[in-house]
Amino acid sequence: MGQIHVEKTDIEGLCIITPTVHKDSRGYFMESYNERDFKEAGLDLTFVQDNQSMSQKGVLRGLHFQKEFPQGKLVRVLKGRVYDVAVDLRKSSPSYGKHFGIILTEENKKMFYIPEGFAHGFLVLSDFAEFAYKVTDFYHPGDEGGLAWNDPSIGIEWPELKGEYRGNAHKDGYYMEDGSPLILSEKDELWLPLKDTFAF
Template sequence: MKIVDFGLADCKLIEPQVFGDARGTFFENWNRERYADAGLPAEFVQSNVSVSAHGTLRGLHHQWPQPQGKLVGVLEGEVYDVAVDIRRGSPTFGRWKAAILSAENRRQLWIPPGFAHGFVVLSERAIFHYLCTETYRRENDAALRWNDARLAIDWPVSAPLLSDKDANAPFLDDIPPEKLPEYRP
């Protein structure tokens, strides 16, 4: 497994070692000991899967006041995956980074608690997998507008398929600071 600095404080891109032959391939999707040795969480409390059609944009989601860390990857298809640091006091506050995650490249992205996260589906459909450090709670569900001009995310779509929640999410500057997570180095 190769851990790549993703350019945002505490966020990491993971490239697993893949073994293949005429029968197919094998790789570890998560190994508590190896991931802990690499400084990533050793425990997850929830596993989620979403299936989305081409052009669907999910995000930018986060939880408050119990932020979730997420280890994400794609089981089928390809997505443009985005992490945004929304932790007050972080040296990378308000900055975003993106990566192509696909079933072919098998990359994963570690998104620490306190980040907003979203993705848009580039393939005909995508099956997306999340391992989460906190249980999802509807009352903690929060979102940030996907096309916030302050963030200027370079999405590869101009008219994505959106839920009402995502289409009407607040802009970062409209979220009271006390409703954003705090950076703790």
């Protein structure tokens, strides 16, 4: 019997994966990845690298994609709580430019599979979060692209974030509900909207 439940989303390829968690008085045990179970669920994937990050509340990472060496990503939260988002960048897809978001927490232990051809990002909602993900291709320096996290044409409603769009990706004027600042890298403040990133 498989140890995961796979739920499809309304965007083809995006999957929410819930593992079976065995709990007792000592704590819990779960399989965070089992190749056989994934294949039986129709996810025949080869992962080549594991990544992990820690971020404080209000950190928004994204929206990132790879230009020539796209990566499929299996993401989850080890500690804390984040809002995780994928944006469909597959030009032939009927859901091109559409997004899907999900709350990932250490309590719900859900995983989110994002196939090649998507931009990805997340916002930290807890005091800090440890974020882990497996990828289907290695990191290639210089291959990263990005989209403005607040592009109105994509229309992501980041939970617990207040502010008003001012025509760019800068964090100015945005803050968390408890007054914590929105924190972006300098690079993530410079990404452009979808229409300015892809002209075709």
